[in-house]
Amino acid sequence: MRISKLSLLVAAVLLVSCGGTKQVGVLTKPTSATTNLEGHEYPKINPDLSATFRNDFPDAKTVTVNVGGKNYPLVKGEDGLWEVTTDPLVVGFHYYTMNVDGKRISDPNSKEFYGSNFWQSGIDVPEAGVDYYLEKKVPHGEIEIVKYHSDLTNAERTTWVYLPPQYKKEQDRRFPVLYLFHGAGEDETGWGTQGKLGNIMDNLIAKKEAEPMIIVMEHAVATDPNATGRQNMFDFTFFEKVMVEEIVPYFDAHYRTLTDRDNRAICGLSLGGFQSYTIGLDHPEMFGWIGGFSGSGRGPNDRRDAEMYPKSINDQYHVLYISIGTDEPSGMYQGIHDLHVALEGLGINHIYYESPGTGHEWLTWRRSLYQFAPMLFKK
Amino acid sequence: MRISKLSLLVAAVLLVSCGGTKQVGVLTKPTSATTNLEGHEYPKINPDLSATFRNDFPDAKTVTVNVGGKNYPLVKGEDGLWEVTTDPLVVGFHYYTMNVDGKRISDPNSKEFYGSNFWQSGIDVPEAGVDYYLEKKVPHGEIEIVKYHSDLTNAERTTWVYLPPQYKKEQDRRFPVLYLFHGAGEDETGWGTQGKLGNIMDNLIAKKEAEPMIIVMEHAVATDPNATGRQNMFDFTFFEKVMVEEIVPYFDAHYRTLTDRDNRAICGLSLGGFQSYTIGLDHPEMFGWIGGFSGSGRGPNDRRDAEMYPKSINDQYHVLYISIGTDEPSGMYQGIHDLHVALEGLGINHIYYESPGTGHEWLTWRRSLYQFAPMLFKK
Numbered sequence: 001m002r003i004s005k006l007s008l009l010v011a012a013v014l015l016v017s018c019g020g021t022k023q024v025g026v027l028t029k030p031t032s033a034t035t036n037l038e039g040h041e042y043p044k045i046n047p048d049l050s051a052t053f054r055n056d057f058p059d060a061k062t063v064t065v066n067v068g069g070k071n072y073p074l075v076k077g078e079d080g081l082w083e084v085t086t087d088p089l090v091v092g093f094h095y096y097t098m099n100v101d102g103k104r105i106s107d108p109n110s111k112e113f114y115g116s117n118f119w120q121s122g123i124d125v126p127e128a129g130v131d132y133y134l135e136k137k138v139p140h141g142e143i144e145i146v147k148y149h150s151d152l153t154n155a156e157r158t159t160w161v162y163l164p165p166q167y168k169k170e171q172d173r174r175f176p177v178l179y180l181f182h183g184a185g186e187d188e189t190g191w192g193t194q195g196k197l198g199n200i201m202d203n204l205i206a207k208k209e210a211e212p213m214i215i216v217m218e219h220a221v222a223t224d225p226n227a228t229g230r231q232n233m234f235d236f237t238f239f240e241k242v243m244v245e246e247i248v249p250y251f252d253a254h255y256r257t258l259t260d261r262d263n264r265a266i267c268g269l270s271l272g273g274f275q276s277y278t279i280g281l282d283h284p285e286m287f288g289w290i291g292g293f294s295g296s297g298r299g300p301n302d303r304r305d306a307e308m309y310p311k312s313i314n315d316q317y318h319v320l321y322i323s324i325g326t327d328e329p330s331g332m333y334q335g336i337h338d339l340h341v342a343l344e345g346l347g348i349n350h351i352y353y354e355s356p357g358t359g360h361e362w363l364t365w366r367r368s369l370y371q372f373a374p375m376l377f378k379k
Numbered sequence: 380m381r382i383s384k385l386s387l388l389v390a391a392v393l394l395v396s397c398g399g400t401k402q403v404g405v406l407t408k409p410t411s412a413t414t415n416l417e418g419h420e421y422p423k424i425n426p427d428l429s430a431t432f433r434n435d436f437p438d439a440k441t442v443t444v445n446v447g448g449k450n451y452p453l454v455k456g457e458d459g460l461w462e463v464t465t466d467p468l469v470v471g472f473h474y475y476t477m478n479v480d481g482k483r484i485s486d487p488n489s490k491e492f493y494g495s496n497f498w499q500s501g502i503d504v505p506e507a508g509v510d511y512y513l514e515k516k517v518p519h520g521e522i523e524i525v526k527y528h529s530d531l532t533n534a535e536r537t538t539w540v541y542l543p544p545q546y547k548k549e550q551d552r553r554f555p556v557l558y559l560f561h562g563a564g565e566d567e568t569g570w571g572t573q574g575k576l577g578n579i580m581d582n583l584i585a586k587k588e589a590e591p592m593i594i595v596m597e598h599a600v601a602t603d604p605n606a607t608g609r610q611n612m613f614d615f616t617f618f619e620k621v622m623v624e625e626i627v628p629y630f631d632a633h634y635r636t637l638t639d640r641d642n643r644a645i646c647g648l649s650l651g652g653f654q655s656y657t658i659g660l661d662h663p664e665m666f667g668w669i670g671g672f673s674g675s676g677r678g679p680n681d682r683r684d685a686e687m688y689p690k691s692i693n694d695q696y697h698v699l700y701i702s703i704g705t706d707e708p709s710g711m712y713q714g715i716h717d718l719h720v721a722l723e724g725l726g727i728n729h730i731y732y733e734s735p736g737t738g739h740e741w742l743t744w745r746r747s748l749y750q751f752a753p754m755l756f757k758k
Contacts, residue, residue: 037496037497057482059481067476084584085605100437100482101480101481101482102480103436103439103482103484104481104484105482105483105484105485106484106485106498108497111498112491112498114491117416117417118416119485119490119491119498135526135535137535140525140526140527140535142520142523142524142525142526143523143524144523145519145521145523145524145571145577146519146521147514147519147521147523147577148519149516156519157515168633171550191705192524193472198524198526233529254547304393
């Protein structure tokens with residue numbers, strides 16, 4: 001492993017240094033959220049990062065908005081509109097819902113985002129000094145929606161693939177590949193939509209902070225047509241087979257990839273982190289770099305002993321990366337933190353990052369990608 | 380114009396002939412809708428094409444589902460679940476909503492789709508003998524999500540682009556381009572999602588019924604940063620400038636396009652049809668083929684006189700295509716039908732198609748694309 005363990009301090013400095021000189025993300029007046037439907041004024045985010053919701057529900061008796069883990073009742077004003085201003089919100093992207101007379105609904109003012117197995121409203125609270133995930137006037141890569149046949153599942157697979165700006169310009173160049181998984185209750189669209197992966201990578205590559213790379217945002221679910229009964233969501237055996245025998249070979253055959261392990265990484269968030277550790281550590285011949293954001297272990301039993309994490313890992317992988325938000329549910333935080341401690345005890349080199357003040361949410365994962373991607377494929 | 384007017388009969392035959400020998404789309408038992416969230420059993424579509432909705436709203440007092448233009452009250456059963464079976468539904472894709480105690484919500488069992496300026500549930504009712512828009516094991520093109528800077532709007536533009544299966548395989552080949560617009564209240568994702576454009580084109584190209592072509596699914600909105608006041612939605616002057624000066628040049632510079640008018644088409648649905656007629660007829664030097672699905676006219680006043688449709692059009696364009704669903708709102712139907720009659724009176728060659736039994740909905744537009752695409756770029 002060429003990159004030694006980074007301290008939380010170094011990670012935090014890395015994160016803050018991205019802001020540049022212009023104080024982006026600082027609101028000087030109430031501003032419509034970027035996640036609103038086009039032309040919708042509310043919700044607005046205020047300079048103190050509270051949000052003001054304002055809605056027209058003419059016949060409603062009670063209206064609340066559930067955002068940032070808290071319920072806020074809206075009050076009907078003299079103009080007949082319901083309104084509330086929340087406490088200051090944590091920065092980053094939050095799914096949220098409204099509740100009208102006891103029924104959960106999406107906010108009619110917001111775009112909707114797929115997460116936790118359903119479509120929800122979303123609000124993106126800007127972070128002062130941080131613009132690494134914003135759309136900028138830099139060369140843009142493309143995200144391709146790719147469909148191909150899988151013999152093992154006897155179905156078509158749909159995958160989103162990020163191609164760096166160099167991919168089309170340099171027709172003879174081959175690129176390293178990061179396989180990147182979403183979490184449970186999400187799908188292959190999450191990283192490219194609320195994850196802002198396109199902006200993060202475009203910006204990192206424009207500043208030459210990350211190698212131009214292909215990123216395969218796999219659907220990461222595979223159903224064995226011959227299996228019976230309900231599948232354990234932590235049993236990736238069949239998906240691992242599809243990954244190794246079909247998915248990686250497909251992209252090596254159809255894209256200008258570099259096909260050696262030094263140029264292939266595997267990473268994911270939450271359930272996708274478990275998948276990455278499981279598949280990545282099973283296949284050192286395929287993957288040289290492994291990451292798990294808010295979810296990393298090894299297989300169904302999440303074992304952390306010397307048998308599962310032998311010292312040979314130190315020679316096999318360039319980077320093992322693990323991250324967690326400090327405000328994630330305590331069980332999640334403890335699990336990842338304990339893995340980090342266990343790996344230290346076993347003498348397994350790894351990079352451990354705690355995202356300050358964020359939960360099991362997309363800002364933890366945007367920050368983690370923003371850290372992890374620049375480590376990859378360095379010569 | 381090389382293709383003379385097709386009769387409704389011929390069009391209907393074309394449409395029916397796509398089924399092949401296998402009776403696809405015929406339901407022999409109640410079947411979960413393909414538009415359901417993964418793993419959700421209801422709504423189910425029954426063999427008579429009625430749909431059964433079944434939902435768990437434990438505290439609700441009244442529940443209705445609004446689908447196919449009609450409200451159906453759900454009844455709470457002894458198992459505590461709310462259920463209703465609708466009348467037989469019109470085939471094709473329908474947006475729908477539920478209403479719980481007076482509040483409009485999406486069906487928690489359904490995927491959501493963006494249309495009419497908000498996210499809604501959707502249900503796709505299969506059509507017996509019709510599989511042209513279904514996912515099949517054929518070579519698949521890719522859909523790219525492309526982002527690039529526009530100087531005129533001083534913003535980044537995001538566009539979805541269909542690339543035919545041949546695009547990557549035949550690296551020296553150049554392809555004709557169809558610019559395809561969505562309707563008002565939709566965005567650049569509509570054609571590739573509920574429009575099923577990828578499947579339609581993959582299947583047509585696999586059967587050699589359509590030329591392999593690039594399809595640019597433009598966002599088709601451009602805001603002039605220097606304009607003041609609210610823009611008339613039927614005034615496309617600024618978007619036309621962006622289209623001619625930036626969008627077409629961008630794709631000609633960055634994709635392997637054929638750049639002459641004989642290899643460039645413009646088409647759209649509803650408001651996008653008006654845009655296509657306006658921009659297409661203004662620029663015979665750029666576009667050789669024009670289509671309008673459920674929306675076609677010419678500019679703000681929708682003029683249909685000899686000055687706006689001179690006979691020279693007959694020599695300038697290979698195809699003018701107009702379509703409308705027979706069950707669209709009467710004003711929409713009458714407007715398009717009257718345009719067809721007016722063009723006949725003016726001696727302007729065109730193809731006119733009425734989609735039997737469908738409304739201002741995606742099946743009208745899937746059928747229209749399925750007809751229009753094979754006409755394009757024939758030598």
